[in-house]
Amino acid sequence: MEQFPILRSGGIVQYPVRTKRGPVRTHVEFWGGGGQTYLRKRSDPLSWTIRYSGLSEEEAASLLEFCERYAESGAFFSFSDPSTGVVYDKCAVEADSIAAASMGVNAYEFGATINRIEE
């Protein structure tokens, strides 16, 4: 399975990386007071929002090409959790989250959100 592109520094991400995990809950307030919290999803979602700055043109193009190719095809790739090092084999990129900007020579920015897909 294809790996996420590696930067010229050898790293996969730049800090900070925002990781979201944990069950999704919904809280309902009752008319007479009180409320109830319940699980909206029984699964345990995990996602990473990654942002890069100071990228070279090649790095930005490589990230953009990789993410768009996977977003378009709906295929999965493997991604290593930056905080734990655990490699998740089935990950997908959120198509709406892919964004790139060129601020100058070797001053490219890139961002995307990656979701772990549960079986």
Place this chain on the structure above:
Amino acid sequence: MLLPQLSSNSAVQFQMRRSTAAYGASNQLASGSLILGENTRPLRRMWELSYRGLTNEELAELAEFCNSLDATVDGFVFLDPFNNMLNCSENLTTSSWAADPTVTVVEGAQSNSGEGRVHLLENTGSSEQSIRQELELTGGGRFCASCLVRSDTPGEVGLRLNSSTESSSAEFQSRSEWNQVYLSADVNVAVPPLAFCIDIPPGGALQVKSLQLEYQPFPSRYKPTREKGGVYANARVLYQSYQVVQHGPEWFDCSFQIEA
């Protein structure tokens, strides 16, 4: 029709932004499972282009271009400045590329330095032959074709940009070390396609990598494409996104958004 180039022959300026949007179906079941459907249409891509310090002529050309799009149904062909125009630049054995009968293409190893995959091109014929890729676009401007070449024995290699009416070419010497060659030429494509060609002399054998075609005067760093390159048909300027600020005589800033 292509986005007009400025007096510097570049079509865009730093700072640009690019984003994507998808249209797909999703269904969350009572069990908590989420079923994601395939995208119902191809990814939508948006570019936000900003220009600074434009002259009267440059602004007038951009304004005329944006206004002329109102009358078109099919939009225009946008050449993504974030990408290489060539399809499958990393695999010259795919159907995106056409080789003349006596040219053999052998896929080689991946370069370590991010310069892409090496291919061996060999012409066993007795006349000059080529490998080429044709791109569907119309319009004119300065294009830059580039690649890295080497050969075990010194030889010649040609780069050529062809349209139905015009052809620009340049010949280079290939040596034992990798050497970047590029052809920067004004090409007017009245009728598609625009062809990117590498000419190999009779009996010639050379290695190539980092094949790139760009809508600008000089080559930039190589951007590998495994499938589609950065040529987007049916692009349009987003309604009411066109904005101009005048800072003084012959000094304009301009921005607009493109969707494809």
